[in-house]
Amino acid sequence: MWRYREFLPLAGADAPVSLGEGGTPLLRSRRLAERLGIATLWIKDEAPNPTGSFKARGLSAAVTRAALAGARSFVLPTAGNAGVAAAAYGARAGIAVRVYAPKTTPQPLLGQMAAYGAEVMTSDGHIGDCGKLSRAHAAESGAVDLSTLREPYRIEGKKTLGLEIAEQLGWRLPAAIIYPTGGGTGLIGMWKAFRELIAAGWVRAPAPRLFSVQATGCAPVVRAFEAGKAACDPWPDPWTVASGLRVPGPLGGAVMLTAIRETRGGAVAVTDEELTASSHLLSSLEGVDACPEGGAAVAAVQKLLERGTIAQDDEVVLFNTGAGVLYGRDFK
Numbered sequence: 644m645w646r647y648r649e650f651l652p653l654a655g656a657d658a659p660v661s662l663g664e665g666g667t668p669l670l671r672s673r674r675l676a677e678r679l680g681i682a683t684l685w686i687k688d689e690a691p692n693p694t695g696s697f698k699a700r701g702l703s704a705a706v707t708r709a710a711l712a713g714a715r716s717f718v719l720p721t722a723g724n725a726g727v728a729a730a731a732y733g734a735r736a737g738i739a740v741r742v743y744a745p746k747t748t749p750q751p752l753l754g755q756m757a758a759y760g761a762e763v764m765t766s767d768g769h770i771g772d773c774g775k776l777s778r779a780h781a782a783e784s785g786a787v788d789l790s791t792l793r794e795p796y797r798i799e800g801k802k803t804l805g806l807e808i809a810e811q812l813g814w815r816l817p818a819a820i821i822y823p824t825g826g827g828t829g830l831i832g833m834w835k836a837f838r839e840l841i842a843a844g845w846v847r848a849p850a851p852r853l854f855s856v857q858a859t860g861c862a863p864v865v866r867a868f869e870a871g872k873a874a875c876d877p878w879p880d881p882w883t884v885a886s887g888l889r890v891p892g893p894l895g896g897a898v899m900l901t902a903i904r905e906t907r908g909g910a911v912a913v914t915d916e917e918l919t920a921s922s923h924l925l926s927s928l929e930g931v932d933a934c935p936e937g938g939a940a941v942a943a944v945q946k947l948l949e950r951g952t953i954a955q956d957d958e959v960v961l962f963n964t965g966a967g968v969l970y971g972r973d974f975k
Contacts, residue, residue, distance in 0.1 A: 823939045
């Protein structure tokens with residue numbers, strides 16, 4: 644992703660902390676598209692990233708800037724994939740990482756964090772509870788807080804999702820992007836990327852319609868969007884097998900809602916049964932190692948088509964945000 648360094652927070656001879664992240668495939672779907680009844684469907688598959696998910700992008704950027712600024716330790720709460728990426732990039736930079744994760748986090752993800760040398764602290768409750776522990780540790784120890792949108796650079800790494808889509812489509816933009824959202828940095832980052840590309844004259848307006856996908860067991864963005872609210876209210880008792888969507892009070896909720904509305908997009912919730920079945924469909928029809936969040940995006944396309952929110956002749960990009968194998972297939 645650092646081939647886009649002119650769009651990224653690097654200056655002069657700054658060298659990024661990198662493991663080769665980015666450059667993931669944009670796959671033309673044929674069998675899945677036919678099954679869903681849509682003419683042009685692309686799958687942006689983030690599983691091939693070095694740490695198995697899209698989180699590699701944001702953490703590479705965040706660790707890069709913090710390391711250049713002299714950071715000596717990191718801390719963050721995680722639902723899984725962000726902790727894996729933070730641990731890996733911290734190891735790459737030679738900087739200690741502490742991670743707070745819910746005890747319900749899939750075991751393979753916790754194991755990966757430990758394998759990269761992170762200090763893994765598990766806790767009862769959800770990621771919001773872990774965030775409180777993480778911020779307390781940061782205040783006490785001076786560790787740099789890498790939490791979503793509590794530092795300015797993870798979103799810059801996620802911005803490269805939008806830059807890559809534009810380049811991979813020959814510097815044009817799709818009609819719609821279907822994106823599974825927990826904390827929302829990916830959706831916000833793409834919104835930022837498309838605005839910057841349009842302003843620079845690299846692509847033509849309009850930006851793609853951005854659609855947030857959540858699970859019915861934790862859907863604060865969907866609820867706020869449907870109610871016409873400007874911000875999200877915390878979701879009580881969040882639960883979904885898609886751990887990356889289990890974010891009851893996203894800090895970037897208001898910005899996500901602005902991005903969705905500005906692009907004339909929307910927000911849709913799918914059940915765990917729907918996202919699980921759809922993840923298996925994505926894997927079996929297209930050979931993609933689909934995570935449950937990727938399955939949620941597939942299920943959302945089907946719902947949006949049924950509602951007439953997106954048309955059969957729209958060019959649509961959906962995201963598989965990580966590797967299903969890292970969940971231990973517990974979501975079956």
